[in-house]
Amino acid sequence: xxxxxxxxxxxxxxxxxxxxxxxxxxxxxxxxxxxxxxxxxxxxxxxxxxxxxxxxxxxxxxxxxxxxxxxx
Numbered sequence: 001x002x003x004x005x006x007x008x009x010x011x012x013x014x015x016x017x018x019x020x021x022x023x024x025x026x027x028x029x030x031x032x033x034x035x036x037x038x039x040x041x042x043x044x045x046x047x048x049x050x051x052x053x054x055x056x057x058x059x060x061x062x063x064x065x066x067x068x069x070x071x072x
């Protein structure tokens with residue numbers, strides 16, 4: 001499982017992170033997991049409470065495909 005927060009240190013985040021919304025953040029994390037090559041069934045979930053004043057909850061999940069080395 002990969003957990004991420006919506007908060008970041010602006011000087012440490014990749015530049016594109018600042019240009020994306022929450023959905024874009026999930027898509028880029030999905031891409032990172034897919035390109036790593038060791039995850040299957042990668043998908044994003046929005047489990048945010050449906051109340052006006054609450055914190056959002058987003059998850060990007062995938063199943064381990066076992067050890068994978070680049071070039072395999």
